[in-house]
Amino acid sequence: MSQQPLRLHLPDFVDERRMTRYQFRVVTLCGLVMFIDGFDTQAISYMAPHIADEWGLSQSALGPIFSAALVGLMVGYLALSPLSDRFGHKRLIIAATAVFGVTTLAALWADNVTELVILRFVTGMGLGAAAPSAVALTGEFSPKRLRATFVLAIYCGFSVGFVVAGLAAGWLIEDHGWRSLLWVGAAAPLLLIPFLIRGLPESPVFMIQRNLAPQRIYAIFRRIDAGLPTSLPEQSEPVFSVEENDSGKRTxxxxxxxxxxxxxxxxxxxxxxxxxxxxxxxxxxxxxxxxxxxxxxxxxxxxxxxxxxxxxxxxxxxxxxxxxxxxxxxxxxxxxxxxxxxxxxxxxxxxxxxxxxxxxxxxxxxxxxxxxxxxxxxxxxxxxxxxxxxxxxxxxxxxxxxxxxxxxxxxxxxxxxxxxxxxxxxxxxxxxxxxxxxxxxxxxxxxxxxPAQADSAPDTEAPSLTRGSGPALDPGSSI
Missing domain, CATH: 1.20.1250.20 (MFS general substrate transporter like domains)
Incomplete structure (x- = not known):
């Protein structure tokens, strides 16, 4: 008699379990990305008067420097965040963090407004690409009953970054010049990248939809629930499914x-x-x-x-x-x-x-x-x-x-x-x-x-995307 495959369904699997240290780690890493995002966004406000003094700029010339990152943020939100649909949240967060870290570092050697505006624009694009994926990963690894709380928590990291930027400016700029704040703003994301590579998982929904190796997907499920079998029986590939968004093959x-x-x-x-x-x-x-x-x-x-x-x-x-x-x-x-x-x-x-x-x-x-x-x-x-x-x-x-x-x-x-x-x-x-x-x-x-839930009839199964063989999974069960 062949053994029935293990069946795992999202989001029920996460919703029906208590938060684990692994999930808290994911949320914390996403919160750190948002913290650095807030720090970098606000730091330019404290550097600007000193840049104007050093470069002999009028107050009106600071406008493009302020707005460049905001325009870049808009481009990042609109044009780059959808790339997670193709490359995954983890890759996009790491790439975006690297971009705003490197461009902030490059701003140390800018010596005119044009260079600084271009670098701030690209920095904003990186910041705008990272934030939506950080929110999405936090939501995916948080049970429904706590999802809003944890998304709010990581976005508080953005506001805390605003506050810390002010404290750091008061401590650093007077003694070490405005570029010292750029050193901190560049070092923080670049130092965070190894932790993101090692500690941040890819979205299991993305991995299931992309038909990636089942053992990699299963390893994430087991980090959430250590009670799952340590190893899978031979020739018994697990069956993964995710809730369909009723949009077929659309992006x-x-x-x-x-x-x-x-x-x-x-x-x-x-x-x-x-x-x-x-x-x-x-x-x-x-x-x-x-x-x-x-x-x-x-x-x-x-x-x-x-x-x-x-x-x-x-x-x-x-x-x-x-x-x-x-x-x-x-x-x-x-x-x-x-x-x-x-x-x-x-x-x-x-x-x-x-x-x-x-x-x-x-x-x-x-x-x-x-x-x-x-x-x-x-x-x-x-x-x-x-x-x-x-x-x-x-x-x-x-x-x-x-x-x-x-x-x-x-x-x-x-x-x-x-x-x-x-x-x-x-x-x-x-x-x-x-x-x-x-x-x-x-x-x-x-x-x-x-609306995926609100529009579903109570006696109708939600459609699902399934990886593996076996009968269709009841979306109300996790295993």
Missing amino acids: ALSSLFTRKWLWGTLLLWFVFMINLAEFYALQSWLPTIMTDLDYSMNVVVAATTLTTVGGIAAAFVTGPSMDRLGPYRTLGVLYVVGFGCLALTGIAFHAPLWVLLTANFFAGCCVSGGQKSLIALAAVFYPAQMRSTGVGWALGIGRVGGILGPIMVGAALTMNWSPSTVFYAMSVPMLAAGLTVALLGMRYGRSQQG
Whole structure:
């Protein structure tokens, strides 16, 4: 009697088990990639004044240096993140990390604006390629009940990188010059690469779909569950299956525009544009507005920092809430609260300082925290096969809002709008974002998952991609 093959199905295999040290290691490595991403993105803000002094540049000449990496980020999100569909998340993360490490190192020898702008653009492309794959791998190795929490956790690494960049700048630049910050920004990713090569696994979904060696795939399953047999019986190849995205042989990018996913994708893009418009408008103009209102520099720095700290603090609440109460409900409520907090900030400009700082903190909770939570929502919304591309394109399209937000606030101030009126106006899109998330929840949130689950009939098996021989696998079982 021949022995029945071992049957393993994703995502049920991960969803039905406790997190292991191996999975925590994967999440930690992805978080470190995001941390370095945040550090490198923010460090240029602290170097720029010193670059201007050394090279004799006007303040307006710094604009292209600031924007080059942001444009590169958009290109990375839109053009490079879909390459994970062809090469896998691990390869893309390592290659992207190498790119932004090498280009940051090369910036040490730049001696004019043109060279620095080109290097910052390529650096941004690398940063934009790495982040969606890090989010996707984190989602794939996290059980459904904790997925939003862990995606939020690694994205907090991005914000912590912002904070550490400021601390490092204060410690290094005065004594060692602005290039010292580039040394740190280049060394960190290059030193991380050997750990990524050794410790970061490839996406098992990618490996199954690519029909790679079953023993390699099985080794990852066994790292998650040590109770599996140490070795497989001879001539008994395991049967692996993954949940199909109902898009047939389409690429992940083209799947975003199928009838099933298009409506939800467009709504997500709309919310991303609103949230990134609010985030960059707040970060760009709050220091200027408060300076014009004659607040001291210490107060301006404290108020701006509190918006970032608020975003990190919010993750400790919204992550577990998204996993327990549902991502749509949690994020919708957060945006509605953000509507009130931004309006309160407008009022607080004429209130005691502690009221203003408190309002800044809670505005950061909703705007910066909302952005992290929105990325977690996208990671839950899309299935594993589409996750990196879906998140990458949402971030890339959202950059349109990130560009327009500061421009619109600048135009409003030019028309002599008061700071209070500007913040009243900024609060309205947050309400629109909350209502849009509510629409998403009504359409796709019946199971607190993406449309792949919400649209499935309860008595119908989800289609699967299968590697190996044997009868079709019941998607409700893991082995």
